[in-house]
Amino acid sequence: MIELNFSNMMEDVVGVNGLSGGIIENFRDRIEDAHKQIQDRAWPELAFIDLLSQDTSEIKNTARHIRETSENFLILGIGGSALGPRAILEAMSPFHNLRKKPRVFIYDNVDPRTLKHIISLVDLKTTSVNVISKSGSTAETAASFLILWNKMKKVLGREASNRFIVTTDPEKGNLRKIVNEEGLRSLIIPQGVVGRYSVLSSVGLLLAKVIGIDSDELLRGAMDIHKKCSDSELWQNPAYLFGVLLYLMDKEKHRTINVMVPYADSLKPLSEWFCQLWAESLGKEEKGLTPYPSLGATDQHSQLQLWTEGLQDKVIIFIRINDYGVDIKIPDIFKGTEGFNYLSGHTLSELIKAEEEATELALAKAGRPNMTIIIPQIDAYHLGQLFHFFEIAAAFIGALFGINPFNQPGVEEGKNLTYGMMGKKGFGAKRKEVEEHRAKRGKWKVNKLNLSQCPHNCKTN
């Protein structure tokens, strides 16, 4: 079971920048309200909780089909449709494409250079494509789906239809319509489950099974942590404690940035998954938290300076791994080189664990609050725990802030302007807006041909 140690968030350990037990206790009513909102399913999108007891037989059948037919598995999706699968892939099977079949490619952009490379790297004849979009209308995913459909049809003819697996809404949307018309294989993202809370649906589980991971273990881990994270007693509920500590650090100490630092290369994508969950759930109405992706021990040589001596606006969240499963001994050589002697006889995991603990303490000594999530090892069971733990915490923090942790109204305008520029029917006014803005932008730029000058109105402040 994962463990949370939050002593370096508390004033008796970290000094005036920390919180007191009393501040948390005084906040009890708000905590109980938030707990009630979750228990009462105040938002239908809390349906992600029901994923823990889903029937996975269709997912398993589909994975078997893919493994039997394919040497390459290509995921087309963006945001939650890509970050969850990638977090599972990297954590459970590092360097996957150099070691195992089917190779996995996750195309979560519209960068033409990337797609050219992927298409040149895979034999489409032995490729399965998983198209993932809850709404069925995501522009990026639609574009790559159309391209791949066309190419697969050319290579495979009618058989192409048998190589597409569409993961989308059970009833609605463009992709569901195409599934029905073409008779494609499909999996569902249940009603109510939104992208960033979908990793434990078919979105993540199919990939897990395709690469040979026991998806039931992901769910079992999530279920076990869910029991603890349903406890109304704050001091026994790690997700609520985690949430309230981050919320109070914002409200009481103006620490608005939450840096996520797992001490394992393979958990870097988990850190990016966490950032989407936090950013889209908790960044709205000019409030909320800014998540920050990081990696230990690597970023001690990149970000630690900033955490220790930069602005007092961050909380650092470590993920400590108790057992890396493998280890390597540092040999006792170059004895004449005194500067290296202290390493000899130790192992890499001793060194990385020492660095993690030393960094916690160094930050605490500098009065920089931090806390640590401790996992026994990196496996499907504990990965499932981490996913669900953060999801419950996100919903809970949203409730504390009084915001809806399941919507993302701030992304609509960019989509509409894109539609305008791409000539979508009904968005002509948006196209005009872009053109007007372009004209306005000409004034302020520097380049080799058109050196900007201080414009004539410079002196009027």
Next chain:
Amino acid sequence: MIELNFSNMMEDVVGVNGLSGGIIENFRDRIEDAHKQIQDRAWPELAFIDLLSQDTSEIKNTARHIRETSENFLILGIGGSALGPRAILEAMSPFHNLRKKPRVFIYDNVDPRTLKHIISLVDLKTTSVNVISKSGSTAETAASFLILWNKMKKVLGREASNRFIVTTDPEKGNLRKIVNEEGLRSLIIPQGVVGRYSVLSSVGLLLAKVIGIDSDELLRGAMDIHKKCSDSELWQNPAYLFGVLLYLMDKEKHRTINVMVPYADSLKPLSEWFCQLWAESLGKEEKGLTPYPSLGATDQHSQLQLWTEGLQDKVIIFIRINDYGVDIKIPDIFKGTEGFNYLSGHTLSELIKAEEEATELALAKAGRPNMTIIIPQIDAYHLGQLFHFFEIAAAFIGALFGINPFNQPGVEEGKNLTYGMMGKKGFGAKRKEVEEHRAKRGKWKVNKLNLSQCPHNCKTN
């Protein structure tokens, strides 16, 4: 030549959250002082500027040797010794290890799981190892060097010495000592050049040549932008304008987070390289800026909600690519599915460029300042420009803040505590500190066995 468009930073375009030309003009004296500090080499570490005219013949010879002898090229380094090489590798040769020889592995951690995988993936008999550490005493790099040295010796015997290339200080440090004793090949990081400003030294150039990139083009690009970035006239100097805009957004508008968003998968590591440069150079004395790594269009589905509606603390920096070099047409199929029709006939690069411009405007409309660095294409020449542009800007912003952009005093304590835990001579007191801290931490935690209780002193706020 790269171009900077900063109109969405200005109040006549973006409204009250923007800056006026007058505010910038009034700041002229400080700008001139900072310019003078750079021109006068106020810090010896401005030596990175001299890299642009370095002699690269030894780097090229070394690269030729590696290409002739090796199917795998393993870099051991961390921080600036890894982020620069990785930025070059990904930008210039995406999916490198699936397409080309020698394959490249960059081990920039002490995660035992990662190193086990790398060792199982490469045939050490055909591997060259580049050990990179300016000081020659970086703990992580030393540990992996000792392990690889031992393993290579077992496999290759005396020939192993011929497969190590050590990149370090020209005279000092543990690694230089070993180079001299063992007669190893070595390259230098010149006096004064610190890790995060070293990408255009042998640190990055060797990797570039090994993967077949013209390292002279990197330097030529940097040299060309350097001329522009040496101009004392602010309005003709893109690095100074970039710097002063970010500085004033901090001082005048409390926008302290600089989000770096290149619109190309292959520039994601550049964004991480930028973050180290910014974080270590500008995060000190409780002031400075917090860089944030991002990727377009991908993070429109992850971070855009937060940029548009979250706290008013960010400036978004786009990197727009005018020409992706390749393109893919979106086919005109599924005509019955109205929701997809607007995409047909367009290309992927049209879509990604429309998304980038739409996102700029959507943010501007929401009163969220942003600016855009425009590059004609992704090649060595423009990559060299980007590196040097950001380096000059970092030094300049450091001067504006009145901090030293070249030191990193905040990382020392973590190192000392690690030494203590690893039993390094003279650090016994640090070990004791860790042990005392551990005891103190026991009180505040939640896990399955040891449920925390609200401690008895909770009620005293």
